[in-house]
Amino acid sequence: MDTETNYQPEEARPDGDRARLAGKYMTFKLDSEEYGLEILKVRELIGLMDITRVPRTHDFIRGVINLRGKIIPVIDLRRKFDMAPMQSTDQTVIIVVQYAHRGKDLTMGILVDEVLEVLSIPPDNIEPPPDFGIGSVDTDFILGIGKAERRVIFLLDIGRVLTEDEKDRMVRQPRIAETEG
Amino acid sequence: MTTNGEMRLLSAFLNEAVDQLDALDSQLLAFEETPFDAVVVGHLQRTLHTFKGSAGTAGFPHLANVSHEMEDLVQALRTGFVEPTTEVFDALFAAVDLLKSTLESIHKGGGDLEREPAEALVGSLKGLCGKSEPTAFGSDWPRLGEYEQIKAAHSTSRGGSLFIVEVKFKPETDLPEEIGIDLLRQCYALGSVITTLPPESQHEEVAHKKTFKALMGTELDPDEITKKLAHETIEGLGVTAYVMDPRPKKPGPDSRSSSVCTKDSIRVDLEKIDRMVELIGELVIFESMVSGLTKTAVGSNSRVRGYFDQLNKITRDLQDVGIRMRMVPVRGIFQRMSRLVRDIATHMGKRIHVRLQGEETEIDRSMVEKLSEPILHLVRNSVDHGIEPEEERKRKGKSAVGTITLSAQTQGSNIVIGIADDGYGIDRKKVLHQAKKAGFVSDSTHLTDTEILHLVFHSGLTTKEKVSELSGRGIGMDVVRSTIESLRGRIILRSDPGQGTSVKLVLPITLAIINGMLVLCGDERFIIPTLSVVEVVRPCQDQRFSLRGKLELLRIREELVPLLHLGSMMEVEESRLLDPSRGIVIVIEHLGRKLGLLVDDVISQQQVVIKSLGHVKGDPSFVSGGAILADGKVGLILSIDSLCESLLDLETQIRQAASCSYGSGRNTEKEDIHGYGDELPA
Numbered sequence: 114m115d116t117e118t119n120y121q122p123e124e125a126r127p128d129g130d131r132a133r134l135a136g137k138y139m140t141f142k143l144d145s146e147e148y149g150l151e152i153l154k155v156r157e158l159i160g161l162m163d164i165t166r167v168p169r170t171h172d173f174i175r176g177v178i179n180l181r182g183k184i185i186p187v188i189d190l191r192r193k194f195d196m197a198p199m200q201s202t203d204q205t206v207i208i209v210v211q212y213a214h215r216g217k218d219l220t221m222g223i224l225v226d227e228v229l230e231v232l233s234i235p236p237d238n239i240e241p242p243p244d245f246g247i248g249s250v251d252t253d254f255i256l257g258i259g260k261a262e263r264r265v266i267f268l269l270d271i272g273r274v275l276t277e278d279e280k281d282r283m284v285r286q287p288r289i290a291e292t293e294g
Numbered sequence: 295m296t297t298n299g300e301m302r303l304l305s306a307f308l309n310e311a312v313d314q315l316d317a318l319d320s321q322l323l324a325f326e327e328t329p330f331d332a333v334v335v336g337h338l339q340r341t342l343h344t345f346k347g348s349a350g351t352a353g354f355p356h357l358a359n360v361s362h363e364m365e366d367l368v369q370a371l372r373t374g375f376v377e378p379t380t381e382v383f384d385a386l387f388a389a390v391d392l393l394k395s396t397l398e399s400i401h402k403g404g405g406d407l408e409r410e411p412a413e414a415l416v417g418s419l420k421g422l423c424g425k426s427e428p429t430a431f432g433s434d435w436p437r438l439g440e441y442e443q444i445k446a447a448h449s450t451s452r453g454g455s456l457f458i459v460e461v462k463f464k465p466e467t468d469l470p471e472e473i474g475i476d477l478l479r480q481c482y483a484l485g486s487v488i489t490t491l492p493p494e495s496q497h498e499e500v501a502h503k504k505t506f507k508a509l510m511g512t513e514l515d516p517d518e519i520t521k522k523l524a525h526e527t528i529e530g531l532g533v534t535a536y537v538m539d540p541r542p543k544k545p546g547p548d549s550r551s552s553s554v555c556t557k558d559s560i561r562v563d564l565e566k567i568d569r570m571v572e573l574i575g576e577l578v579i580f581e582s583m584v585s586g587l588t589k590t591a592v593g594s595n596s597r598v599r600g601y602f603d604q605l606n607k608i609t610r611d612l613q614d615v616g617i618r619m620r621m622v623p624v625r626g627i628f629q630r631m632s633r634l635v636r637d638i639a640t641h642m643g644k645r646i647h648v649r650l651q652g653e654e655t656e657i658d659r660s661m662v663e664k665l666s667e668p669i670l671h672l673v674r675n676s677v678d679h680g681i682e683p684e685e686e687r688k689r690k691g692k693s694a695v696g697t698i699t700l701s702a703q704t705q706g707s708n709i710v711i712g713i714a715d716d717g718y719g720i721d722r723k724k725v726l727h728q729a730k731k732a733g734f735v736s737d738s739t740h741l742t743d744t745e746i747l748h749l750v751f752h753s754g755l756t757t758k759e760k761v762s763e764l765s766g767r768g769i770g771m772d773v774v775r776s777t778i779e780s781l782r783g784r785i786i787l788r789s790d791p792g793q794g795t796s797v798k799l800v801l802p803i804t805l806a807i808i809n810g811m812l813v814l815c816g817d818e819r820f821i822i823p824t825l826s827v828v829e830v831v832r833p834c835q836d837q838r839f840s841l842r843g844k845l846e847l848l849r850i851r852e853e854l855v856p857l858l859h860l861g862s863m864m865e866v867e868e869s870r871l872l873d874p875s876r877g878i879v880i881v882i883e884h885l886g887r888k889l890g891l892l893v894d895d896v897i898s899q900q901q902v903v904i905k906s907l908g909h910v911k912g913d914p915s916f917v918s919g920g921a922i923l924a925d926g927k928v929g930l931i932l933s934i935d936s937l938c939e940s941l942l943d944l945e946t947q948i949r950q951a952a953s954c955s956y957g958s959g960r961n962t963e964k965e966d967i968h969g970y971g972d973e974l975p976a
Contacts, residue, residue: 165928166818167907167917168864177907177920177928182576184905184920184928219908 134257135236139208140266141225143191144199147266149259152231154271156209156220161201175224180209187222193274199226212272223271232266234259239268307352308401309561314345315394320629322386323636329371329378332443339368345393356412357396363419364389373493380640382422387637389415436509436536442488446538449486449511456488456511456536459519463504464529473527474500478508480523485512509536564659567619574616575806575903581609583926617804621656624702624711627666628653631673631700638677645684645695646677655702657709658804661781665711665799668774672713672797673698675770680717680795690792692716707802707809707901708825714796720789722746747787748886751775775885779935782808782918784825785885800825810902810921810931813880813893815861819929821902821921822891826882826934830896833879848879848890855881856941857890863916863937864930884938891937902929916940 138149164176164187173192177184187207191198207222242255254273259266321338328334342365349357364386370376392415396407436442436458446456461477463469474497481487491507492499500506512519516533523531585602592598632648639646657665681687681696688694701712722743729735729749741749751771778785783801802808802825810821831850838857839847846857857879862868879890902921905928918933 163927165920165930167930168866169915179922179926179928182579182905182922184907184922186908 131236131239131241131257134239134268135234138232138234138259138266138268140229140232141206141208142227142229143194143225144196147229147264148190148225149232149234149266149268150208150210150223150271151256151268154210154212156211158228159207159209159222161203161205161207161224178207178222180220180222183220185209185220185222187224188275189224190274191224191226202226204228210271214272232259232261234261234266234268303352304400307348308397310348311345311397314341314348315390315397316626316629317341318345318390318393319387319633322383322390323629323632325368325371326378326383326636335368335372339365339372342368354396354400354406356407356409357393360389360393360407360412360415360419363416367419367422369493373489373491375492376422384640385418385422387633389419436489436491436507442509443538445486445488446509446511449488450538452513454485454511454513456509456538457516457519458532458534458536459508459510459523460530460532460534461506461523461528462530463506463527465504467504467527469501469504469527471498471501474498474506477506477523481508481510484514484519484522485510567616571616571620571806574613578609578613579903579922579926581605582924586924613807617658617806618656620659620804622659622662623654623656624662624665624709625650625653627662627669628700628702630666631669634670635673635677635698638674639681642677643683644677644681646681647695647697649697649699651699651701652703653700655704655709656803657702657801658806660805661801664777664781665801668777668799669700669711669713671770671774673700676713676715676717676795680715682717704803705800707807709801709803711799711801712796713799714794716794719791719793719795720747720750721791725749744886747789750787751785751885781805782823782825784883787886806904807901808904808921808931809899810929811880811899812897812923812929813860813878813891814895814897815864815893816866818864818866819897819923820860820864820893821929821931822880822882823931823934824899826884828881828883828888831879831881831890835875838875850881850890853888855888855890857892858937858941860891860893860932882934882937884934887938887941889938889941900924902931904931 137152139152139155140147140149142148159180162178164178166176167174167186173189175187175189175192177186189198201224204227205224206228207224208228209220209222211218211220213219238260240258240260242252242257244252254270256268256270259268318338318341321334321341324331324334325338342361346358346361346365349355349361367376367382367386371378371382376382392407392411396404400406450456459481463473474492477500478487478490478494478497481490488509488511490509492503510519514522516535519533520531585606588602589599628650632650635646635648676698681698682690682692684694687696697716699712699714701710701714703710726735726741726746726749729746729752730737732752734749734752735741751774775785778799778801781801782805783799786798786800787795788798789795802823808821809824811824811827813820813822829850831848833848833850837849839849839854846859848855848857877892877894878896879892880896881888881890883889900923902923905920905922907917907920907930916933916936917930918936919931921929921931923929
């Protein structure tokens with residue numbers, strides 16, 4: 114296919130190079146929406162297992178699990194995206210991802226409704242993230258929009274799903290006027 | 295440029311040299327205390343000699359020269375030719391320090407000791423060698439080293455006897471220089487000469503001092519000896535029988551003396567050991583998971599269960615071995631402290647003796663480094679604020695020399711390190727006064743004695759009017775506290791006014807594993823470090839009191855202990871929690887303060903492998919880490935210090951209210967869960 118094109122993206126992301134974004138993505142579902150994660154950042158998939166809750170952390174941190182002797186946090190992505198919470202089913206999967214944060218490797222699990230497939234998305238099928246205008250949802254964590262047949266897949270920059278502060282501390286702001294028992 | 299081979303030689307030298315110099319310090323200290331112990335001096339001389347050789351081979355001639363001079367000086371001390379004064383030892387210690395700092399700079403890429411300072415040091419050591427006027431002339435001579443003992447035993451076994459021959463020359467005579475050699479020659483003709491005073495290497499001194507002594511083994515009898523040695527210049531000649539101390543000929547390699555380790559050992563990269571211990575940790579986890587699952591599946595098939603029991607035992611033994619590989623004796627820290635005390639005490643004009651107990655007790659390597667600061671600080675406190683000056687001690691009827699005792703012992707799966715002194719003790723009034731002045735404590739607060747004592751751990755608190763170079767800035771105790779906390783340990787402070795102070799640091803032997811009490815709140819499990827558990831109680835309703843419907847207290851014997859509902863603190867779903875009146879209370883202790891944690895049930899006591907939770911922790915946290923439980927799930931380890939801190943203000947309120955509110959005593963229904971904790975140090 115002819116990759117040379119005259120198409121100029123309306124708003125160039127500083128690092129939004131379509132050719133660079135092309136590649137393999139692990140796609141999954143949250144409700145009826147589809148998302149994709151760069152395959153290189155995906156370490157493994159595990160079925161839903163007992164998650165140990167850690168008190169006083171962000172709502173979207175479900176807790177921690179034992180991954181072959183290492184303890185990693187599990188993020189509830191529905192919660193993070195402010196979607197209605199849902200009961201886990203036997204389709205629910207934890208995608209274990211790993212990426213670099215401040216020079217160290219951060220491993221964490223992401224709770225998703227259903228895992229779909231590994232999709233190869235060519236550069237042509239990638240569009241820059243939509244700009245909803247100033248003051249609206251921050252779409253920093255979206256690398257771009259992938260298209261496959263008639264499906265629309267939001268390609269996530271997993272390194273940005275959590276804010277820097279959240280990654281550093283994984284804590285929520287202490288609630289004021291909380292009294293101890 | 296150095297070649298690969300040279301680099302290896304250099305690093306081998308550096309590695310060994312560090313150990314040797316450390317040993318030197320403690321050997322010198324021992325030598326200072328007992329200059330007449332042949333075993334002690336033997337070790338010292340051997341170390342100096344080895345160091346000299348290595349330094350020379352590695353290409354550092356100045357270092358070698360300095361240690362050669364030290365060797366000579368030590369020899370002179372040993373034979374009584376030089377009196378063991380503080381000045382002499384100060385010089386030796388200073389020499390060791392210089393060697394150490396040179397080594398450090400070599401490590402950083404620098405070179406050998408510079409010629410000038412080296413020659414200056416050599417000169418001063420030489421000076422000390424020849425300087426003193428040993429009027430007693432080695433009153434404790436002869437002191438037999440290994441070699442001399444063997445020689446002596448040899449000659450007696452061949453039928454000879456040991457005699458001390460003492461020759462005094464007429465004071466007016468002018469003796470030729472060679473008189474020493476002549477005498478020696480004559481003695482050799484009579485038998486075997488074991489040792490002389492002055493030593494052979496300094497035979498010229500015979501002409502100057504006009505006296506000579508020799509320990510000989512000979513078959514002749516005293517009369518014959520006297521006849522053979524007679525000379526007109528001799529004023530007095532004495533021959534006395536000598537009985538050798540029945541001492542073992544060779545001090546065995548496991549003799550109890552501070553020395554370079556003589557066990558067989560090899561050097562291994564720490565990384566390799568860490569990796570191995572990590573893998574063993576995972577093996578333990580999986581072994582118990584597999585074992586647990588299989589046991590249920592297999593039912594009563596005794597053979598398989600038998601095999602699993604075996605497997606379990608082997609895995610645990612392996613884990614033990616792995617942990618112990620990383621352990622080192624606390625001796626290193628303790629001996630550094632001895633040296634430190636010596637230096638500071640002399641500086642301050644105090645006389646202090648450091649007593650070491652249990653220095654062979656072992657602790658995880660990573661903890662050793664973290665512990666040196668707190669121990670250092672506590673020891674400095676004892677020297678600075680604890681032990682009184684000699685005069686004052688005498689006035690009080692105490693021994694002139696103060697004692698600081700450093701002890702270490704294992705207690706179950708903990709190690710208890712003690713730093714105690716027999717000095718002033720902590721002045722409660724002063725502490726309280728300073729605390730009030732600094733604003734930590736309000737005037738109306740009533741504190742127990744223990745609580746006042748533990749105020750010293752607040753940063754910014756100091757009862758020293760002047761800030762000395764060493765301590766008094768009020769930061770130290772706080773650092774001690776936070777370091778011990780970070781090591782998941784506990785501090786117990788006791789002090790008798792006028793008698794002394796004792797600080798005990800209770801620490802887990804290893805940071806990788808913790809002894810924990812697994813408790814249940816609702817359907818969630820938490821781990822309480824057993825190190826902090828004081829007792830477990832199943833209280834009756836009449837032991838519980840509430841304050842304004844919010845704060846709860848538990849009466850245990852005569853104490854009122856604040857109560858926390860662990861379930862609510864950890865935000866466990868209310869509906870799942872047991873009725874509070876039916877729970878169990880785990881009483882924990884932290885820095886002298888007690889706290890009761892109300893839980894639904896105690897599941898078990900087990901050793902768990904600690905795993906980092908990484909960045910995941912709540913705010914405020916109350917969780918200090920994670921652990922993999924036997925069923926493979928993650929358990930949260932509670933942070934005792936943060937739980938206790940959340941009570942700080944609450945307690946004051948409770949105490950004020952409680953002092954007028956509770957009634958007469960009732961009985962406790964106590965359920966002691968067997969084996970939950972190790973015996974607390976007294």
